[in-house]
Amino acid sequence: MSDDVSVIIEAVPRAGLSAEQLRQAVARHPGVLSALEVADPDRLTIGPAAALGHDPGENAPFRATVFDPAGNRAVELRGTLDRPERAEIRPSAHRPPPSHDELIEAAAILRADPHFPADGEAIVYRPMPPLADLENPDGTTVRRPTLGIYTPNEPTGVRHRIVAVDTAAGAVDWTPAGIDVRMHHDCEHTVPEGIDPLADRGGPDQVRVRVLSGATELWNLLVVRPRASAPQNPGVGSGVELREVRYRGRLVLRQAHVPILNVEYEQGTTFRDDASTETRFSAGGTDPVGWGWRLCDRPPRTILERPDSDSGGFQGVAFHHDGDELRIVSEIQAGWYRYASDWRLGDDGTIRPRFGFAATANPMTCMVHRHHAYWRFDFDIEGAANDVIEQIDQGPIVPDPVPIIRETTRRRAPGRYWQVRDKSSGRGFQIHPGPFDDTADAYGVSDLWFLRHHPAELEDGNPGPRDRAALGRFLNSESIDGANVVVWYAGHYYHDQAHPQPHQGELIGPELVPI
Template identity: 75%
Template sequence: MSDEVRVIIEAVTRPGLSAERVRQIVAEHPEILAELEVAEPGRLLVSGAEALGHDPGDDAPFRATVFDPAGNRGLELSGTLGRLDHTEVRPTAARPEPSREELAAAAAVLRAHPVFPTGDDVVVYRPMPPLADLDNPDGTTTRRPALGLYTPSDPTGLRHRIVAVDVHARTVDWTPAGINVRMHHDCEDTVPEEVDALTDRGGPDQVRVRVVRGDSELWNLIVVRPRASSPQDGAGSGVELRNVRYKGRLLLRQAHVPILNVEYEEGTTFRDGVSFETRFSATGSDPVGWGWRLCTSAPRTIIERPTTDAGNFQGVAFHHDGEQLRIVSELAAGWYRYASDWRLGDDGSIRPRFGFAATRNPMTCKVHRHHAYWRFDFDIDGAENDVVEQINETGSIIPEPAPIIRETSRKRRHPALYWQVRDKSSGHGLQLHPGPFDGTADAFGISDLWFLRHHPGELYDGDPDPRNRAMLNRFVNGESINGANLVIWYAGHYYHDQAHPQPHQGELIGPELIPIP
């Protein structure tokens, strides 16, 4: 029997409503347009409406957002797929990050400004924060995408400035309030790509991936691209895995990173989007179209090639090295660059990984800490009847599992060694082992693990607090998780001090999930 490994990729339909269908619903509901005071639905930014819940059918609930960038107002649409005429509409304070098209329009306004700097080395890039909205005296706000200007040849030594662009009024605010806009120092080595250099050429939002060795199927799962990752009405979640099966056994219904934030010691904080795909290096074929690549050699993100922000590919790349399948994408949030990386071992292990880098910018030289929050929806042999146990260091050769029976949060500290989720009937499950560089939460990071009962609407924490912290404690209300449908949030904390690098600096963080036979 041949021991050859084959990776099979095929496009699959995603349950729910496409962005185009949501736009059509808006056009068919005059009250939605009236609420936003918009006559033409074509100018609205709309998200897709994914079907919520486990194994969603024709009557599954959905949620989507509709946003008017000119009026800077948004609405949330919710209902069930089978009764679109009963869609509920309510205002939302959520403000989507600028789209590729909006950024390109803002860059055109900026370059046409009479005081735009000259020079072939001037770069217009995505900064942080992504928006610099203006509060008006009448209580309204004006939406203004932020743009960074990198001017290395400026005669005064001014290398970075951040401006705000009102796309509809075609005006530029060169000193937006609340943003440190004039900076002479430079962090990192990689020159960023121009803000409008990246395009999205379509391709499927998700695929089914199978890893077959000889005649045996090892892995069977759905992979969702970052641009379409859950929650679609939030900031995305990197490369998302769904319906993960190993040798036919269901392990995870969903696994992704819906929350990513950063805090600087001087007080600045950001909540980063995890859906904007950027370029990295990947060589191979595209079996289902643009954005999906089966590689002949290991893909290389900015983590592996820190001298360039360019590459030959955007989307999700796959590579099997003989022992594991890597699923990789590179994401951009302002000047930050993130590697979203999953490693599925032929032995059934799952290693989620997240890497941190940046292009030239005025901030990351300062001491800061990134916090990545994975969400694991465990469905061991099915959605119900799972239990979670903590394995403590007791000095015994055979440690005694301590069950966790109600929703709670925990920090990684002695005596806890690891945690495990098992199906009560079969005993099969996964152990969750902390990564060696994942750290322990500080006050900003809140906690390290949350053990929760599954609820379809708890895909992320909604609007964060003013300091952009992860507000997952709002989900902890004492519900029983003994024999339930379990969700575990796991946080990794990456400390970055450029002047005093840590031994692991440049490495990826993340836990390891090991199968319980």
């Protein structure tokens, strides 16, 4: 870190309902328990409910999912923070990924099964998909977390097996239907650490970060760690989330995150990945606000910088200033996938969102596939209103920017970039595609969406088909000329392990350049 640059980190409480507050509201709600046919609210899975909106007050709206793992059913609550016991109840198809406690219970059942390998070298890990639920003849379903078994010295050559565990019945299904893997393959070479990340010892969900150059404040923002990132409950998080981002005292972004993270294999398998489960990486330094937040004295190293290791002594969000920019980074996991959620805030005001892709040993990623990461940028240049989005197509002569006045979607093209600016001051940011961001195929849908801001449009609800991003459901021709605007930006990463691309191993993401 440069001698004249300092990074200050302070814990800040989040607006919304805690999990315990929401549980108390559910116990008082006249309809939730009857809708789920549950008598005891303690058996329900209930997470915190974040407040929606730009400046949430005591009566701000919230959305939350209440899930019954025994009945494998959920309802969604839509209400206000001041009267959560009066929330509206709606049916919900959301099924949260298995919790740490669920996986520990499932692993104990698996290890006690007589078919579990007896050589003592088997590693139990989180596979994909995370669930293999079973439908009963009467239409009800049984929740069944999946577990992977890695046996590197298996004499038959079948190194990977994926099973489904019915924790209520204490039973293991060794051949669950719908699990599409080639178990004789052993893709990647990094041995997984198993189902246990480091024990979560608490720590704040979000912090305020300030970057000072001498007496001048360059950056002031809130950083939310992946485990608490929006959208959750419903939703599956969004990696490291930034909020209320100010550069030299001026508001530029109200919120920035990656709420949709998809992968598609050429043979047809698709996944919508969890972006909230933190996993370990290497980061040395001090913890100014407690567990899970580290100010580094040297660059942190995720699995991308340490491709032979799925270990490390840190889990959470790490910060490092290299003299020119602040790096904000975490490593997250979804099954065998490992992702680097990374932000670079330059002293000159440039913002470089980045996302990286890796995996531990598994039976699948050596098949050709594409990752699709969808950033959501809630631009608030000089405030929420009066912003405009413009397109520039460079050629021999750079034309005047063309305003985009209605909600729409766009593809990348050579020489094309966009800018979001305040119509009064002219200040804003150009959006330049990254060199490795590719262009959408049919599954990736598109490259950018330009939308009018609505508080509940934090993700697409994963309506399908095949987990495909459904951001088009938000396009309804609303005016975005002089409005509060949101830009979704998609990066598409092609992975062919047999024929590596020149960019393989690189981070993807755009460059946001201040005007």
